[in-house]
Amino acid sequence: MxxxxxxxxxxxxxxxxxxxxxxxxxxxxxxxxxxxxxxxxxxxxxxxxxxxxxxxxxxxxxxxxxxxxxxxxxxxxxxxxxxxxxxxxxxxxxxxxxxxxxxxxxxxxxxxxxxxxxxxxxxxxxxxxxxxxxxxxxxxxxxxxxxxxxxxxxxxxxxxxxxxxxxxxxxxxxxxxxxxxxxxxxxxxxxxxxxxxxxxxxxxxRPGSTTRSYDERFVDSNERYLRALEKLLTDCGRYPRPVVTELVDTSFVRSVALAAVRIAGLARRRDRRAAVALTSRNAAFARRLARVRRAPGASRLERFVYALTRRAGPGPATALARLALHLRPRRRTAGWAVI
Structure with missing residues (x-):
């Protein structure tokens, strides 16, 4: 059957x-x-x-x-x-x-x-x-x-x-x-x-979930994602070139904010410094950071973190994200999110 x-x-x-x-x-x-x-x-x-x-x-x-x-x-x-x-x-x-x-x-x-x-x-x-x-x-x-x-x-x-x-x-x-x-x-x-x-x-x-590792694979993977996204949006024939660029740029701006949060979640200071250095010297990341200036689809917070990263690098943005993580109440018990 x-x-x-x-x-x-x-x-x-x-x-x-x-x-x-x-x-x-x-x-x-x-x-x-x-x-x-x-x-x-x-x-x-x-x-x-x-x-x-x-x-x-x-x-x-x-x-x-x-x-x-x-x-x-x-x-x-x-x-x-x-x-x-x-x-x-x-x-x-x-x-x-x-x-x-x-x-x-x-x-x-x-x-x-x-x-x-x-x-x-x-x-x-x-x-x-x-x-x-x-x-x-x-x-x-x-x-x-x-x-x-x-x-x-x-x-x-x-x-x-x-x-x-x-x-x-x-x-x-x-x-x-x-x-x-x-x-x-x-x-x-x-x-x-x-x-x-x-x-x-x-x-x-899960309670107390903390990022344990971060390496250049995450940045490289995100670049592959952005390229695949651009190809997908172009090939579907639904969007003119300016809209494709806007959507891909929005995704990049959001990913920069997410990277700051991920690095901020590393427990050891030396690991956070190493992650910031890895991200900063990634060539593809640097090229996009220099080119992308606006992403109207991103949230205000994401745009703020992105602007800070463009101006001062991933370090200050990570410090801001780490402060936010410390101020946020920690989940002490396991539970469920109902979708």
Whole structure:
């Protein structure tokens, strides 16, 4: 029997959370999805108890399929899951997250129909948004809070045949923004998207999470993301050149502010100094910093941090971000963000 839905879970060393994730999918409130759903767990070379847990769960529940590969990153794991999935619709769930109680009752009515993507978003105010609205909101050039969470693949139903026809894949060489590019390609191509004002996904919030490392790969990856974004927006034929430039510049300005926050989260002062130095001497970063002067789609705070970085370099911007992190109340207990 062909499942109506394949849920793809990429896993790397998430043994502490995996059972909870799988339980939320296979037994939602006691009214489980039965054979309509298969769960494709892709173990991306975990070194903890993940392999043992998935093997045991797959033996006990034939809906769970276990794939294992050498460590290649979350993009490769998701791509492997898509290649193996048999369902007519696809969902993505991260191994440390969960689906909300009663998710099946919410999702089931939307498994059929002509929609290419069904987005479950509690803040959605309309059933349909224009492609340009989705593109701008995903990049960050939209002030619509009702369109948050458009970039990640979570809480969405995708038509499997659409993804196959477009050759949609997550880019393994991009560390941040790969999920945004995946969805942007579909939005910009005019995929038929339906929005359902309901929550089906729970994103895990961890207490005291602090950035432990930062190196030039992050800056290089962001440059690859910006180039891929520019190509995507150009090739889709939807935007004239000035608009493409505006959207890419907006994304760069936002990334500079995010980099300041990431560096500020490093615990050791010497690591922060090293990260600032790495960023400052990155040639691609310096070229964009010299060229980009305005990005109307970015927030005021992002534009302020960017202007400070242009004027004085990443160091003062990082110091400002670190001050903000110290002033912000710290989360002391784990919890969930309901999407």
């Amino acid at each position: 062909t499942p109506r839905l394949s849920i793809i879970i990429p896993v790397y060393n998430c043994a502490d959370y995996l059972d909870q994730c799988l339980d939320s999918i296979t037994d939602p409130g006691g009214a489980g999805p039965g054979e309509d759903v298969e769960v494709v767990v892709v173990d991306d070379g975990s070194t903890d108890a993940t392999d043992r847990i998935v093997r045991a769960r797959a033996l006990a529940d034939p809906r769970i399929r276990h794939l294992r590969q050498d460590n290649q990153g979350v993009c490769a794991a998701r791509n492997a899951g898509m290649a193996a999935a048999r369902g007519r619709r696809l969902m993505f769930v991260d191994a440390d997250d969960a689906l909300a109680p009663g998710w099946w009752d919410t999702v089931r009515p939307h498994l059929e129909g002509e929609w290419d993507i069904v987005c479950f978003l509690a803040g959605a105010q309309r059933e349909h948004y224009e492609p340009d609205e989705l593109v701008r909101a995903t990049i960050g050039g939209s002030g619509a809070p009702s369109l948050a969470w458009l970039a990640p693949p979570w809480a969405k139903l995708y038509r499997a045949d659409l993804l196959a026809a477009r050759g949609a894949r997550f880019a393994p060489d991009i560390m941040y923004g790969e999920d945004a590019l995946f969805n942007l390609e579909l939005y910009a191509a005019g995929a038929r998207c339906r929005f359902v004002a309901a929550s089906v996904y729970r994103y895990r919030l």
